[in-house]
Amino acid sequence: MTAKVIDGKAYAEGLRVRIAKAVKELGAKHGLKPGLAVVLVGEDPASKVYVANKAKQTVEVGMNSWEHRLDAATSEKDLLALVDKLNNDPAVHGILVQLPLPKQIDSTKVLNTINPAKDVDGFHVVNAGKLATGQDSLVACTPVGSVMLAKDALGKLDGLEAVVIGRSNIVGKPVAQLLLQENCTVTIAHSKTKDLPGVVRRADLVIAAVGRPEMVKGDWIKPGACVIDVGINRIERDGKGKLVGDCDYASCSAVAGSITPVPGGVGPMTIACLLHNTVRAACAQKSVPVPEM
């Protein structure tokens, strides 16, 4: 079997067209222009790729975009002061503080200082808790985008065996919560899991979010399964830089029923979902109904 390639880039483009329409409508009907502030501390290569794409796409859908670049040596106090300023700026509806943060800064403290209503990453403990208890909340972008692509490929997810590889707060745990809401039987596997290949082989739906280049091999995949590869790893091959996922694409795509490529899979969905969350956050802050997107 050769897997159907799930085109995250095309799906995200469609979503952005709908978001742009919604933004236009909010401007015309309510004089509301959603705005997103991104804070980058220091220089992380993955974060730089993300920020460049994000800023461009935020403006393309008609929203305000602000970028705050701080020195790698910035103190926690100074970063918290900036977050506080953005919390109190009525033009800023969404705040994203790029991770990872330098060692001198406690990221949990920073994330929990963001006003939960402006937490478009969905990383604040209040939003994480609401997701876990089934309350309406801002949900982390990569998990939402991953589940959208899985539903696009499989239709209903009810009753499927889903295996999430990775237990991070930013992908593994929230994506598992979303899959539970979709009535999957969810297993969260991780580095201490015994017989990881055997566990993954049970899955109708595999979500790989470990951050290890090409770790998941084709013989771990149940024939016909859907593989959502969340990994974005920069590697050197044949003297050239290359982006690869957490799945070994060549062997996995020979066995899977459908698979997301890297690049062009989950990555573009993450940004589209960030814009989606920013519109939702802006509407909630201005007590305006959320347009269809």
Ligand SMILES: Nc1nc(=O)c2c([nH]1)NC[C@@H]1CN(c3ccc(C(=O)N[C@@H](CCC(=O)O)C(=O)O)cc3)C=[N+]21
């Ligand atoms: N608070 C916070 N939230 C994040 O969501 C967050 C973060 N910090 N820190 C960094 C990571 C990384 N990340 C990416 C998202 C999309 C692409 C993306 O669009 N990638 C393109 C390819 C880009 C290329 O070609 O280089 C793709 O996969 O097709 C990449 C990376 C979000 N992150």
